[in-house]
Amino acid sequence: MFATPATDLATxxxxxxxxxxxxxxxxxxxxxxxxxxxxxxxxGHVWTQPWIGWIPTVGLPALAAYGCRQVFLRADLxxxxxxxxxxxxxxxxxxxxxxFSYGYDALHGPVPTQDxxxxxxxxxxxxxxxxxxxxxxxxxxxxxxxxWLRFALDAGVLLITxxxxxxxxxxxxGAQWTAENSATISVCALAxxxxxxxxxxxxxxxxxxxxxxxxxxxxxxxxxxxxxALAPAFExxxxxxxxxxxxxxxxxxxxxxxxRQGRAPLGLPADRPHRHRVSLLPYLAVAAMSTxxxxxxxxxxxxxxxxxxxxxxxxxxxxxxxVSASRDNTxxxxxxxxxxxxxxxxxxxxxxxxxxxxxxxxxxxxxxAELVSARLAAAEPFHVAMLDLDDFKVINDRxxxxxxDALLRxxxxxLQDALGPHDTVARQGGDEFTLLLTGRADEAVSQLxxxxxxxxxxxxxxxxxxxxxxxxxxxxxxxxxxxxxxxIRRADVAMYSAKTSGGGRRTWFDPIMDQLADADAKLAxxxxxxxxxDELFLHYQPIVELPHGRLAGVEAxxxxxxxxxxxxxxxxxxxxxxxxxxxxxxxxxxLHEAVRQTAEWEREYGANAPEKVSVNISARQLREPGFxxxxxxxxxxxxxxxxxxxxxxxxxxxxxxGEALDAVRALHALGLRIALDDFGxxxxxxxxxxxxxxxxxxxxxSFVDGVTGSTAQAVIVDGLIGITExxxxxxVAEGVETADQAYRLHKMGYRLAQGFHFARPMPAxxxxxxxxxxxxxxxxxxx
Numbered sequence: 001m002f003a004t005p006a007t008d009l010a011t012x013x014x015x016x017x018x019x020x021x022x023x024x025x026x027x028x029x030x031x032x033x034x035x036x037x038x039x040x041x042x043x044g045h046v047w048t049q050p051w052i053g054w055i056p057t058v059g060l061p062a063l064a065a066y067g068c069r070q071v072f073l074r075a076d077l078x079x080x081x082x083x084x085x086x087x088x089x090x091x092x093x094x095x096x097x098x099x100f101s102y103g104y105d106a107l108h109g110p111v112p113t114q115d116x117x118x119x120x121x122x123x124x125x126x127x128x129x130x131x132x133x134x135x136x137x138x139x140x141x142x143x144x145x146x147x148w149l150r151f152a153l154d155a156g157v158l159l160i161t162x163x164x165x166x167x168x169x170x171x172x173x174g175a176q177w178t179a180e181n182s183a184t185i186s187v188c189a190l191a192x193x194x195x196x197x198x199x200x201x202x203x204x205x206x207x208x209x210x211x212x213x214x215x216x217x218x219x220x221x222x223x224x225x226x227x228x229a230l231a232p233a234f235e236x237x238x239x240x241x242x243x244x245x246x247x248x249x250x251x252x253x254x255x256x257x258x259x260r261q262g263r264a265p266l267g268l269p270a271d272r273p274h275r276h277r278v279s280l281l282p283y284l285a286v287a288a289m290s291t292x293x294x295x296x297x298x299x300x301x302x303x304x305x306x307x308x309x310x311x312x313x314x315x316x317x318x319x320x321x322x323v324s325a326s327r328d329n330t331x332x333x334x335x336x337x338x339x340x341x342x343x344x345x346x347x348x349x350x351x352x353x354x355x356x357x358x359x360x361x362x363x364x365x366x367x368x369a370e371l372v373s374a375r376l377a378a379a380e381p382f383h384v385a386m387l388d389l390d391d392f393k394v395i396n397d398r399x400x401x402x403x404x405d406a407l408l409r410x411x412x413x414x415l416q417d418a419l420g421p422h423d424t425v426a427r428q429g430g431d432e433f434t435l436l437l438t439g440r441a442d443e444a445v446s447q448l449x450x451x452x453x454x455x456x457x458x459x460x461x462x463x464x465x466x467x468x469x470x471x472x473x474x475x476x477x478x479x480x481x482x483x484x485x486x487x488i489r490r491a492d493v494a495m496y497s498a499k500t501s502g503g504g505r506r507t508w509f510d511p512i513m514d515q516l517a518d519a520d521a522k523l524a525x526x527x528x529x530x531x532x533x534d535e536l537f538l539h540y541q542p543i544v545e546l547p548h549g550r551l552a553g554v555e556a557x558x559x560x561x562x563x564x565x566x567x568x569x570x571x572x573x574x575x576x577x578x579x580x581x582x583x584x585x586x587x588x589x590x591l592h593e594a595v596r597q598t599a600e601w602e603r604e605y606g607a608n609a610p611e612k613v614s615v616n617i618s619a620r621q622l623r624e625p626g627f628x629x630x631x632x633x634x635x636x637x638x639x640x641x642x643x644x645x646x647x648x649x650x651x652x653x654x655x656x657x658g659e660a661l662d663a664v665r666a667l668h669a670l671g672l673r674i675a676l677d678d679f680g681x682x683x684x685x686x687x688x689x690x691x692x693x694x695x696x697x698x699x700x701x702s703f704v705d706g707v708t709g710s711t712a713q714a715v716i717v718d719g720l721i722g723i724t725e726x727x728x729x730x731x732v733a734e735g736v737e738t739a740d741q742a743y744r745l746h747k748m749g750y751r752l753a754q755g756f757h758f759a760r761p762m763p764a765x766x767x768x769x770x771x772x773x774x775x776x777x778x779x780x781x782x783x
Contacts, residue, residue, distance in 0.1 A: 098127060
């Protein structure tokens with residue numbers, strides 16, 4: 001189920017490589033040198049112990065068989081490569097037996113002889129046949145009947161040419177033509193055919209076969225096959241044999257090639273060879289036979305010599321014409337190949353675009369679904385994780401979409417670097433990524449995603465500032481019967497749970513999450529009908545002046561009385577409305593209701609009506625097309641003073657210079673006052689006081705809580721009042737719950753505050769009770 005790690009593969013390779021290949025090579029070279037010296041000396045000296053010269057011809061094939069065997073025992077090689085070296089080992093083992101038989105033929109009589117038995121000839125032929133068979137079984141150049149036909153034609157050309165040349169050579173040297181000569185020529189011809197096969201394999205290439213090892217083999221076989229021409233030199237010297245030349249040349253080449261393959265690392269697939277390479281073999285054969293014809297006829301008859309020269313000349317002209325035509329065809333086919341290659345490139349690029357995300361280069365949603373489907377079909381255990389950047393929209397709005405895109409590319413690179421080679425990163429869209437994690441138990445997945453969080457959330461330099469991306473991850477394991485859609489859905493549910501729990505963490509899917517999601521879905525559906533059923537209403541929380549507590553304004557807060565659950569907390573249904581998009585419709589109703597109530601108070605209480613009515617405006621509303629025009633029309637129809645209406649926005653809603661900030665500026669141009677709510681809780685703050693037309697700054701409760709002690713919060717609250725005074729901005733302290741807090745805030749310079757210490761949110765009727773005693777304007781006494 002799992003792939004072998006690269007380190008284990010390297011270890012296996014090191015263990016399985018032949019430890020004694022150097023000794024084998026050295027011994028083979030030594031025996032070859034000895035045999036060469038023995039043969040050369042024997043040309044001028046009669047050996048009285050000819051059996052000594054046969055020892056290397058038997059020992060060298062045995063060494064070659066051992067070297068090949070050590071190579072095919074390498075467990076890291078592919079099956080086809082190991083099969084080739086195993087077959088070569090068998091061929092060398094058969095050659096060992098053949099040379100023993102050859103030596104027996106030469107030495108078993110009362111005197112040495114060069115006669116070769118049919119048994120020995122058959123064994124030598126079998127050696128060459130096994131070699132050819134081993135080469136042909138490699139998955140390289142044999143692909144069609146045409147390939148086989150061309151190979152057969154090349155083999156026939158070589159067989160006839162070599163046989164004719166050797167026959168002519170024997171006649172020219174005056175040697176006697178015997179049955180043994182025919183057998184020798186047959187074995188040499190088979191060796192030449194093996195050489196053709198070897199050359200075609202070298203040109204065709206095979207990924208794990210070392211090319212230099214094949215070159216060594218081809219040279220050895222070529223020299224061994226050509227050594228048959230030395231047979232006449234051994235005539236009259238029965239204590240010598242052409243095997244003393246042929247066998248060492250072939251077998252030492254096998255030993256050297258095996259040593260080379262044994263040391264060679266696993267390589268990448270070889271480059272595709274040129275498909276239209278012109279074979280020189282037929283032309284060389286024609287040239288050789290034409291030359292032989294002219295030479296043999298030159299002294300015999302002038303008339304025959306003239307005819308031979310004419311035949312050779314015509315043949316040369318025809319060959320030249322054929323070569324010229326072949327070269328033209330080759331160039332034409334090369335052009336076609338180039339165009340076709342450019343078309344496989346275009347197709348590959350198109351396939352990549354179809355399956356990969358254009359921005360980040362990782363797999364896209366469709367490709368991820370395909371990979372998950374394949375894993376499910378294979379019934380292999382795996383996990384799916386969903387990753388989402390927290391507050392990514394803030395980065396887009398504040399720093400621009402170019403910076404956001406750069407951050408997504410950085411995140412995708414970090415994800416790829418953190419995961420393993422068999423895992424997959426995909427972009428689902430926006431700032432969401434999915435991860436396909438294979439071959440790990442739950443504990444290993446948890447550890448991996450812990451490392452992913454550490455890597456992804458490292459600070460990154462963007463747009464001249466250091467950003468600290470925060471991500472939430474949801475994880476689920478695949479089970480029988482799952483679909484890609486179901487796995488992504490579960491991971492998404494878990495990711496949302498991680499996000500709502502504070503973000504920057506990973507969470508495993510739990511079936512109870514579905515129950516909670518179902519409850520959320522039902523509540524969301526109920527919320528959409530709450531307006532129709534008159535379940536929503538507004539409460540107003542007073543904003544008072546310090547120190548006397550006079551009513552200075554109110555903040556409109558929406559409430560929901562559910563028919564089954566009673567009062568539903570705004571902390572529950574407001575985020576729900578933001579997630580499902582209902583916040584736009586809900587915000588529109590709140591704004592209309594607050595404006596209606598403001599107009600009513602203006603008509604009834606005149607100058608004593610609340611000076612400011614604050615309404616919370618969501619980020620979605622600010623981005624809604626036509627929102628500013630809608631507010632302008634509402635102000636005209638109600639007739640209220642726009643200055644009485646305060647639009648409260650959070651700093652995360654208006655960061656940057658995007659459409660949200662443009663909408664805020666347009667609201668300010670209408671006459672509304674802009675209040676920055678929950679100030680200090682976002683990623684950045686002070687620059688907004690310059691970029692945004694802020695008239696009211698609402699200091700968050702988290703800072704007010706620590707105002708009575710010597711805390712960092714107290715220092716911040718104290719510093720903010722100085723900033724607001726310098727910028728001529730009103731400061732409102734939120735969440736004041738004790739008299740001590742109110743006192744300390746007043747001492748610091750705050751003149752406006754709201755919180756439970758003064759009053760809780762109340763119906764409009766209770767606000768009207770306060771307005772009825774407007775002469776005092778007193779809600780509570782700090783003393």
